[in-house]
Amino acid sequence: MKAMILAAGKGTRVRPITFTVPKPMIPILQKPVMEFLIELLRQHGFDQVVVNVSHLAKEIEDYFRDGQRFGVEIAYSFEGYVQDGELIGKALGSAGGLRNIQDFSPFFDDTFVVLCGDALIDLDLTAAVKFHKAKGSLATIVMKSVSREEVSSYGVVLTEPDGRIKAFQEKPAVEEALSTSINTGIYIFEPEIFNYIPPDCEYDIGGDLFPKLVEMGAPFYGITMDFQWVDIGKVPDYWRAIRGVLLGEIQNVAIPGRQVKPGVYTGLNVSVNWDKVDIQGPVYIGGMTRIDDGAKIVGPTMIGQNCHICSGATVENSVIFEYSRLGPGVRLVDKLVFGRYCVDKTGATIDVQAAALDWLITDARQVMPATPTEEGQAIAELLQAD
Numbered sequence: 606m607k608a609m610i611l612a613a614g615k616g617t618r619v620r621p622i623t624f625t626v627p628k629p630m631i632p633i634l635q636k637p638v639m640e641f642l643i644e645l646l647r648q649h650g651f652d653q654v655v656v657n658v659s660h661l662a663k664e665i666e667d668y669f670r671d672g673q674r675f676g677v678e679i680a681y682s683f684e685g686y687v688q689d690g691e692l693i694g695k696a697l698g699s700a701g702g703l704r705n706i707q708d709f710s711p712f713f714d715d716t717f718v719v720l721c722g723d724a725l726i727d728l729d730l731t732a733a734v735k736f737h738k739a740k741g742s743l744a745t746i747v748m749k750s751v752s753r754e755e756v757s758s759y760g761v762v763l764t765e766p767d768g769r770i771k772a773f774q775e776k777p778a779v780e781e782a783l784s785t786s787i788n789t790g791i792y793i794f795e796p797e798i799f800n801y802i803p804p805d806c807e808y809d810i811g812g813d814l815f816p817k818l819v820e821m822g823a824p825f826y827g828i829t830m831d832f833q834w835v836d837i838g839k840v841p842d843y844w845r846a847i848r849g850v851l852l853g854e855i856q857n858v859a860i861p862g863r864q865v866k867p868g869v870y871t872g873l874n875v876s877v878n879w880d881k882v883d884i885q886g887p888v889y890i891g892g893m894t895r896i897d898d899g900a901k902i903v904g905p906t907m908i909g910q911n912c913h914i915c916s917g918a919t920v921e922n923s924v925i926f927e928y929s930r931l932g933p934g935v936r937l938v939d940k941l942v943f944g945r946y947c948v949d950k951t952g953a954t955i956d957v958q959a960a961a962l963d964w965l966i967t968d969a970r971q972v973m974p975a976t977p978t979e980e981g982q983a984i985a986e987l988l989q990a991d
Contacts, residue, residue: 607713608651609703610642611790612722613659613684613696621946621954622843622926627661629722630668631837634850634889634907635861635872637668638837639722643675646720649730652677655712656722657702659684662692682706701808708804713796719810721790725835725846727857728791736828737793740768744798744818746827747791749834753779759787760811768826770819773811786829789836833857840952844941847924851887851905860889872910891927913969930969942966 612629622631629639639656646654654672658665658681665681672679684702685695697705699719707713716734720726728747737745748762761774763784774783788811801817802808818825835846835855849855862870866879868886875890881898888902891910899916902908906920909927914920917934924941931937941948947955947966 606649606651607653607655607715607717608646609706609713609717609719610639610654610656610722611699611702611719612639612665613657613702614723615660615696620840621948622840622943623660625661625944627658627664628837629656630661630664631723631843633725633846633858635891635910636858638725639665639669640675641725641858642720642722643669643672643677643679645726645728645730646718647676649734651718651730654679655682655706656680657682657684657697657706659696682709696807698807698813699810700802700814701806703810704799704802704804704808707796707799711796713794713799715796717794717796719792719794723837724790725837725855725858726789726791726832728830728832728834733791733828733830734793736768737826740826741824742793742826743795743824744815745793745825746770746815747789747793748786748827748829749789749832750785750829751787753782753785756782756785756787762786762788762827764827768828770815770825770827772819773815786827789834840941840948841950844924844950847907848905848922851889851907853887860887862889862892868904911969928969930967930971932966935966944968 612627614628615623630637643654654677656665656679662683669675669679682702682705684697684705685693687693696702703719716738718730733747746762751759757776757779759776761777761782761784762770763772764770764786792810802814808814833855835849837843837846846855850858850860860870862872864870869884869888871890872892874892875894877896878898882896883901885903887904888906890896890908891912893910894908894912896914897916900914901919902914903921906923908914908920908925909929911928912925913930915931915933918931919936920931921938923937923939926943929942939950
């Protein structure tokens with residue numbers, strides 16, 4: 606069976622991570638989110654997968670290659686062009702990317718699924734396809750019910766009692782929402798869907814194709830299912846995903862490494878004197894990371910590979926990416942450290958280099974800078990006061 610994963614977006618709402626990491630490659634405790642999707646597809650018999658790529662396409666292609674080691678076949682559809690020897694991404698929109706694949710060669714010749722490449726899900730895809738076929742549907746949206754307080758963050762779907770879709774609301778105010786069923790970015794289509802997607806133009810599934818199907822009265826259904834769905838559309842979403850894994854709230858993602866003490870997991874060859882540090886789980890520490898004596902780490906916290914947490918540093922409820930060095934005495938609470946950036950859980954960002962904080966937070970592979978500037982010291986004091 607055949608599937609498509611949408612992986613061409615720039616992921617602007619997950620910056621700064623997506624400056625160098627495409628959104629489908631964002632790691633959930635060392636494993637890219639798209640890998641979980643590949644595993645789900647394979648479990649339900651979808652073993653031929655085309656991925657549309659654009660922004661940082663090479664990162665995705667180099668990791669998944671032809672899919673052989675994941676038990677599936679994978680091909681890629683690049684959206685963009687070459688300029689001065691560099692790949693320039695130019696996404697075609699989700700429906701435009703789908704049509705681009707089909708126009709290249711008619712790949713989708715039977716019922717197929719389309720998944721957004723930035724969510725953790727444990728959906729029963731087999732049951733969803735069964736519903737789709739029983740309805741004789743041209744297109745089906747898999748929906749999820751959320752609390753009324755959450756609807757303003759999502760696209761809301763309105764259906765008839767039999768599941769036929771009649772309207773959409775895009776991120777409505779709580780008091781204006783006519784439904785609590787939301788679009789999860791999981792779709793099932795018949796090949797005839799290409800009769801409704803124009804060629805050679807940017808075209809979106811949610812914004813263009815679906816309203817057109819409703820207007821034309823096409824057999825278009827939605828099914829609300831009870832499943833785990835963790836969207837990673839924004840930095841706060843990613844924060845919640847990591848916390849959810851560490852706290853055991855996300856059932857289909859295991860904490861990697863080995864448990865060295867209750868709630869504390871490590872990768873290979875972590876350098877730490879357990880008697881001289883204060884580590885309170887749940888915490889994951891990546892391989893080849895050094896934790897100096899006197900450091901304090903309070904979970905839920907993830908520290909990536911090859912990091913260095915200096916003596917007297919405190920890390921609490923935070924996510925620290927690989928090759929990060931946290932200087933002596935730094936106190937990070939509710940922070941995400943990614944390369945040269947320090948982000949709070951709302952997504953507000955400090956550029957570490959521009960703020961002259963390299964003495965406080967830097968790349969573990971660099972030679973440590975000299976004395977902090979007055980401006981950097983002032984920002985550091987604010988940072989530690991949070």
